[in-house]
Amino acid sequence: MRTLFVHQNFPAQYRHVAPALAARKGHQVVALGENAGEALPGVQHVRYKAPPTGAEKTHRYLRRLENATYRGQQVARAAMALRDRGFTPDLVCCHPGWGEGLFLRDVWPDARLLYYYEFYYTSRGADVGFDPPGREVSIDDACRVRLLNANHLLSLQVSDWGHTATQWQASRFPDWARRKLSVVHEGIDTAAIRRLAEPSFTLADGRLLRPGDEVVTFIGRGLEPYRGFHSFMRALPEIQAQRPDAQVVMVGGDEPHYGGKPRQGGTWREVMLQELEGKLDLSRIHFPGKVPHAALQALLSLSAAHVYLTYPFVLSWSMLESMACECLVIGSRTPPVEEVIRHGENGLLVDFFRPEEIAGAVVQALRDPAAMAPLRRAARETILAHYDLRKVCLPQMLTLIDRVAAGSLSPLEI
Structure with missing residues (x-):
């Protein structure tokens, strides 16, 4: 199986799952990102060119979407270069938050797309309007926040399945999106991260x-x-x-x-x-x-x-x-x-x-x-x-990847 991971700051949330897949017999794992990241065993890391910044005259509600479009375009170009060199993934795992996942369906129509959805913005019940307490969210802020989700909504349309880290993060998404969203945390390596005996x-x-x-x-x-x-x-x-x-x-x-x-x-x-x-x-x-x-x-x-x-x-x-x-x-x-x-x-x-x-x-x-x-x-x-990496989260993530790659998940499964 061929798997592509896409994240501007790779490895980020894919630090453990990418080498775990690469260690499987017959698996090829490629990572696509903007920044130089930590080398992981068995993972080929390819970089795309940094996108240009958006035009200053763009409506401020749209600037994040415009920047996401530029980034998505750069990723699509790098993806086409991979395709032209003979790499066609069976599965693409992508963090679409900055626009990297917008056009991957157009480059690889037949690939399975599993996207990591980190946060869905709303003008009530979350970060906006929280501080100071009791502050009324202006209609201007409410409209701006609604447009923050434009990139996510486009990505939700093209992805086969999604995942996020916590139940509360999942609860922020609309019900129709939640039906295609699994909750799997990246995991904590408890064998390494523990209280030291003689710290200073x-x-x-x-x-x-x-x-x-x-x-x-x-x-x-x-x-x-x-x-x-x-x-x-x-x-x-x-x-x-x-x-x-x-x-x-x-x-x-x-x-x-x-x-x-x-x-x-x-x-x-x-x-x-x-x-x-x-x-x-x-x-x-x-x-x-x-x-x-x-x-x-x-x-x-x-x-x-x-x-x-x-x-x-x-x-x-x-x-x-x-x-x-x-x-x-x-x-x-x-x-x-x-x-x-x-x-x-x-x-x-x-x-x-x-x-x-x-x-x-x-x-x-x-x-x-x-x-x-x-x-x-x-x-x-x-x-x-x-949240243990080896016993809980990594097995859950690998199972999710296998099922998405096989096309065996149903929107009724949460």
Whole structure:
């Protein structure tokens, strides 16, 4: 069987399943992406040219679709080059979020198309209008959000089947689309991602964090409101007042990955530090930026309290990895988190918008770590039972791939 994976940042969500397919006898696996990615055993990685940017005069509702069209065109050209060299896939696995899947049906009419649908935008019940609470979504924003799904709707038309990572993400899609959508998470490699026995983490000033230190952790690709950075920052004065030995480490870059930059300019970190000026002991707050995964695992292994806050949006891998490392996760009481964390059983849940509640949970975790031990163990057990890469998620994904390739799935199966 021949399989093509398409993702601008390959391997991304296909990191484990692509080499697993390549290891099968008689399988050829090719990956098509824009950026140079990690080499995977048995996988041939081909790159397409970066698309041009859209015209500035395009209606702002349509700019994302226009950029997706340009990208889809570049991918189609690269796909035709593969076809002309004799490569015709039986199955194409694609993340269509940036437009890469728009025209693959036109290049390979007979291939089976399995697309990864990450998020369906709506103007109610999810990220839009969530922050600040009670804010009415303008008709302009509602119309703009509706057009955000244009690329997904076109991709849903051409794909044979789709999948997404969580039940809540699946629930955001229209019912007619949900009937052709399976829920399969990419999985957590629990054999590798676990609490280390003797971890340490070096701070920028040379200080070393070791087991027994009161370490509070927070992780986001970007330090931004979508991941609750502002709410956590507002909780820090109370945390520092009650726990004078606590060291807070916030991993992430200053560039937002979701949502926009502050209207007043600068970064969200600068905005929050200005808002809280004079209320924080900055010697106990650390911003290491983005760190290598090995250092991240060491940090999570030291964590006495790990704060994960998010809008109703895509659930971060980092939260599941922190649970695999037996962290005490203090998560926002928002649907993506509530799907995984049960308050008082495998973690703690707090109101996204109440810094005093966030602070109280962190202080509780630091004050009585022994009481949190059962929750930590239960957190890892949750990952082992539902998100383990080798025993749960990879077998599910391979089964889905086999069934889509064979054409044996029915729209009635969910």
